[in-house]
Amino acid sequence: MAGDQTNRWVGDALVTIEGGQPVHVALEQALRAAVREGRLRPGDPVPPSRALARDLGVSRWVVTQAYGSLVAEGVLDARTGAGTRVASTSWPTRTPTRAPDRAVRPRPAFDLGPGVPDLRHLPRAAWVSAVRTAVASATAGDLVAPDPRGVPSLRQALADRLAVTRAVLVDADAVVVTHGAADGMTRLARSLRAAGHDSVLVEDPSWPRLRDVAAAAGLHPVPVPVDESGVDSRALVEAAERTGARTALVTPSHQFPVGAALVPARREALVRWARSVDGVIIEDDYDAEFRYDRRPVAALRALAPDRVALVGSWSKTLAPGLGIGWLVPPDDVPAARAGLDVDASAPPSLHQLACAALLTDGGYDRHLRSARARYRRRRAALLAALERWLPGLPVTGLAAGLHVVLGLPPGVDEDRVARLAARRDVRVVPAGRYRVGTSARPPALVVGYGNLVDARLDEAVARLAAAVSEAAPN
Structure with missing residues (x-):
């Protein structure tokens, strides 16, 4: 050659x-x-x-x-x-057509980015079986004029599951099936904006998608700091008094990216605030199914169904491409419920019926048990590799979800580390990517372990360590 x-x-x-x-x-x-x-x-x-x-x-x-x-x-x-x-789960067979100014990014060989589950283990056989059940059970009404709030069987299955796994007691009629968490957030934000709300308190740092959706609907994001105990409830109240905000978007079960759970005292303080100002708390329950050291804590909505809206999806537990989620609006806030069905459409009925079958026949639970065991092992392997290749650097975050936070040595530029890692075919995300305000935080990386083959994990961390070493000041 x-x-x-x-x-x-x-x-x-x-x-x-x-x-x-x-x-x-x-x-x-x-x-x-x-x-x-x-x-x-x-x-x-x-x-x-x-x-x-x-x-x-x-x-x-x-x-x-x-x-x-x-x-x-x-x-x-x-x-x-x-x-x-x-492999049947490999890249798409053809590169999608895109606008000329949008470059198609190649998939890195070593993906340590957060937020993507292991799609190699999607329960395909169980999904095929659920689709067969959906086709066989679909009624004419399901196929001709589906309820914009979602098919009844899926709404009932979701209500049943939320009661068992999240301690959320809700009637099936109150559950709205959405195209994902972003769709649920869009509907809530538009309803609240129409009712006179003009801002939303958001965790800083936080996942940008839902706060961007809220901003697009007319709610100005107001950052509130987060620490190892979750969002700072005292700072939240002060920010609300300063701006007049009466809506807050939080991730109490597993804050992203800090990886903390909201402690009980702050949960109670948050609820007291919402009731005192006739406010709304929007709870993003994005990965509560993945807790590895104990059972997940109950949803915040279980503490205050009158004030908390719950949004969630299957993007982390199954696949982002499924495009199905749910929304449970607060019981006692008409402003958050008004207009949820206006100009809204539910996901395709057959997809919803298949999800209902997956929930009711046990296929989803079997998949989750397998996924939890896999991610628990992979997280342990990641921590061992980080200790081996980057000894002494702090690693934080609950034994939960699909990521950890890796602190970097003082003076190391996190963005430069990410660029140097990319040259080594490793994807990793600087923690600053998720910051809202301008407050300084120590340099860190958000390191994911969902979308990486186990056999490549050690080499991925070794390459990342080389990037950190190269970025270190002389």
Whole structure:
């Protein structure tokens, strides 16, 4: 393979193998690019290692090393008796058409970004079974004129599950099925804006999506600091008095990204504030299903159903692409309930019926038990790798969710670390990405472990450690 690059056929796909690096690494990168760009599609077979080695004029070891890395990454799937194929959960078969000014970012080989679950373990068989049940049980009303609040069977299944897992007692008629948490937030924000609310208290730092949605609906975000006990309730009350805000958006079960649970005294203070000002608390229950050291704490709505709206989705437990969530508005705030159905549409009825079947036949619970065990092991492996490669750096956050926070040495620029890590094919997010105000915080990274193959975790952390070392001031 002399020269800068060589074009070779792998099965029916022409791949470009770059020179100037170990041959097995070049072959791995060429195959990964062929899958990403759709020249090798999910389910396509790749040649036996011996045959491909002969065609390329390399040793068989070169091919087995490349195949092994891609199997570990989840790009290829090797099964005894069935050969090696492109995994069915690999990248899309074609790059979606986008506007010319929006670059398509390649998926990093080592994804330590937060917020994405392990889609390789989506319960596909259970979902297929649930879809069959949905098709068989769908009524004419479900298919012709579905209720904009959601199909009754899913709303009942959600009400039943919220009672058992989140201590939220709610009638099925009060549950609204949405297109996800952002859709639920949009509906709430528009209703509150129409009722005269003009601002919303938000945690600082916090996940930007819901606060951006609120801003787009006309609610100005007002930052409130967060510490290891959750959002600062005293600072929240002071910010509310200063701005007149009567709505707060919080994540009491597992704050993102700090990783704290809101302590009982602050929960009670938050509820007292909302009742005293005729206010609304919007509870983002984004990953409460994933607690590894104990049972999850009850939802804040269980303490104050009269004042708390609950929003959630299956984006973390199943897949973001499912596009189904739920909203439970507060019982005693008409302003938060008005207009929820105006110009709103529920997700497709068959998708809703399938979700209801997944909840009622036990398929969802079986998936969650498996996912919790997997993420618990992976979190422990991540902590061990961080201790091995970055000893002495603080790691914070509850034993919950899909991320931890890694503190960096003083003087290290977190943005520069992220850029240097990207050059090493590692995705990691600077903690500053989630800040709302201008208050300074120590440099840190938000390190996710949901979307990374276990076999690649140690190498990912080793590469991250190299980036931290390079970013350290001399």
